[in-house]
Amino acid sequence: MNRTMITATNTLSQLQKQMDLISHNLANVDTAGYKRRDASFTDLLVQEYRNQPNNTLEPQNRMTPFNIRQGTGARLGQVQLVLAQGSLKSTGRNLDTAFTAEGQFYRVMVRNEDGSSAMRLTRNGALYLTPLSDNESMLVNSDGHAILDENSQPITISGNVKNFSINETGSFSAEMYDGTSQNVNLGVVLVEKPQFLEQKGDNLLGLPDNLAELGVDETDILTALNGQQRNRISIQQGVLEQSNVDMSKEMTDLINVQRSYQFHSKSITLADQMLGLVNGIR
Template identity: 40%
Template sequence: MQRQMMASAVTLGQVQQQLATVADNIANVGTTGYKSRDAKFTDLLFQQIDNMTPADVDRTDATNRLTPSGIRDGSGARIGDTSLDLSMGTIEQTDNPLDLALTNDHQFFTVNHGGATVYTRNGAFNTQPDPNNPNTLRLLTKSGDALLGTNGQPITIPAHYQSLQISSSGAISVELANGTRVNAGQFGLVTISRPQLLEGRGNSLYALPNLAQLGIGLNDVVQPVAGNAGSVAQGRLENSNVDLTKEMADLINLQHNYQLNARSISIGDQMAGLVNGLLR
């Protein structure tokens, strides 16, 4: 009885974690460039209890049954993995020259976040005057982080420009007020070959863990996008890839699972009370 209650209690904690994952997906259904996560359950340690020897088992039953004889006593379930879904969200036309979408689902923009290089697919960018040079503008994310170019340095463009064009490779071309067109750099696009290593940092930013501790080289995970292989679409934004219908269905199922396990603990406690009453 106690083992059954412990297994249910352990599973309750894991169901709560998956509920948090689903709730996070639902909360970000309108977040530009957000990628949903999906939690998968696996069994904890279990014990196979065999009370019958092969000689005691009916031969006909042993031949026809599809499951092993005996009882498998488990310890509950846990979340084995939370996978990141990199499938494309819908592309929305905005006609804002600073709105960019990536049409390749494994490509990312590089961003300087607190001195560390992180990655994002949220292409809703804006500009801000450079405090060190009033004649230039810094290209930033909505949260104020600097976008990085192919040289690993923050991207700046001339102030008081007349128009701005960005090619599919991420090259930035600016037309000045006098009609002169100048090259203002290129976005540092990268391809993430092992996206399941990415860890969320909020504001649609993703970072990699300490790869050295995992025995993995950075070049094995992050590769710069070749100049002709970029997938930048100017004047568009990629919406969240959250499937609200699926998330709501998962939420209902998880609530039922939570209620079932909570009810199991309650019934187990009542039965233990009855047994204790009989022994007095």
């Protein structure tokens, strides 16, 4: 296989990953609270052929380095989570909320198949009450996962609820028919380093399992907005945040990726034809 085939083949697999990423963004264009991901490329290993007899000479007006450098393709360098604010859509529903500041997320408790639990993050502010018994309910998200309070505990409400209110600092209040009320602070975190978050499915984000290997701690990535920090929380009730996916941009990127994919596929075809001509020389 000649160098043209190697370079094109290496790049094709990475372009496929970018195409999958763009397709995932487009599929979630109407998902509340979804944050898009953008990809960037870097060069693979570059090989250098030393064809200069003396590299110590500095010819005037030389704009390129000595010797011949030949690349081996490109790879997906980084997939960046974009936390830009999405547009707000009014719903008029008391349990619909939206963050109006970038980087803030609800904490959600997810039960795994093996019975263990894990903390996840979401910007989807569509909240619901699911009954636990005849007189007790739990606050959950649209997928039924428990919303956590500032102490990382599930939020339960006892009694018959008449009305709900959620203020801009994340204080949840349930008013009962008997005139009493129950108040709790929603668990909110501020993401400082979004590049460490991983998609965990169901529009949820989570921390990687190999934090120790990466040399970072959870506190380096997340800041719990508790105590006096709660004044930084910015929540609006009765609205939902739409995804920050720009369909026109994603479609343009998809077309560019498809053109690049076709170009590298054509390079392999041409290289194969040239090898056929060489092998046919007698």
